Amino acid sequence: MSYNYEELSWSDVKDMLRKWRETTDRKSESIVQLWEAVLEEKMGKLGNERHIILEQVVIAALDCGRMDIADKCMKELIAEFPDSMRVHRLKAMRFEMLESYDKALEILDGIIKKDETNPSARKRKVAILKAKGMNLEAIAEICDYLTKFMSDQEAWHELCNLYLQEADFEKAVFCMEELLLHNPHSYLLHLRIADIRYTMGGTENMETAKSYYLYAIKLNPTNLRALYGLYLCCLHITNSKTVLAKRKEAQTLGQWALTQISEKNSKRKSKTSNKYIAALDSAFANMDIKGK
């Protein structure tokens, strides 16, 4: 995305970066652009947020392969905090970006030796294994990490992602359930579990997925993904060989989900212009006829 830099004041940019930090958006390219265009000259004005913004920019620059910017910002940080573990970790990340993983590991091991309770260095070690494509080793490492830091939500989430990459759905669901205990009101976690259960397939999993989708809808009634997931689940159950009563129930529920979806869609449609959608519809209808 590009912004009109002249309209943005440096405090707007500061707020934007803070928002991205809090929501963990990975907008590395935008961060680097905004840094170059707006914030770099105003570095003195940033106050107590200066260091955390520098760190954010370093990581974003590494993410985009902009070594020049990363080095410049890192120099500032090293000059101020030559012994900081956090800066050492950034150095390790720089080596990771250059793909000299051995040097990065050396630094990280040094950090862990000095401070055994430093979680971020251990997490970077997992990330290195991930970057090398050694998913199974990464899983082993992160499991080891989780025996020491059991309440680390990020790590549980990452473990879930790794299990999903390895298509080990049972264990991925376990990780997600662990997260759900920390955050029972997050509709996204319910949605995640429902999606995984749906992917696993089978009538029993469909039933579980259905209840998770329902709970996600309860927590966030405007979520289309949950509604559509519910519809698919119900469709699956209706076409399965379960008890008739259950099938009937699923059918009505599926109908309800569908009406909700179309209601939301018609609301959205009325906002945009109807003409184009009608044209698209007719185009698809033509395709159907040709297909037959």
Place this chain on the structure above:
Amino acid sequence: MSVKILNKLLLTIGVISLLHAAYSAAQYRTFLRITEQDSSQLPFDIVLQALVSLFVIVYNIIQVVGDFKEIRAAVELQEKTWETLSNIPSFYIFNHRGKALAPNYVPPSGSGKADLSSAD
């Protein structure tokens, strides 16, 4: 914006008025002592002024300080999006295609096919 300024103005007036009420009460006490009258009650107008200015202060402070957070836990979480769910900053990896965005990026030498076969 102008509402904010009005709130701040009212807040200042409220504080001044409350201080004024306190001062009046003290004045009234000394007046009673000098005239050697005996009364435990403050006059009605001072009490009224104190109460009214207290409510003005409370209301305007709430307006000035900022927005309240929603009391239901789910509402705040509704704002999060599916896209950022799996973004975990501690586990970012950097050897991805984002590298090619750098202006000084040098593509790996050799044709793509040769690279693929060597990776196997």
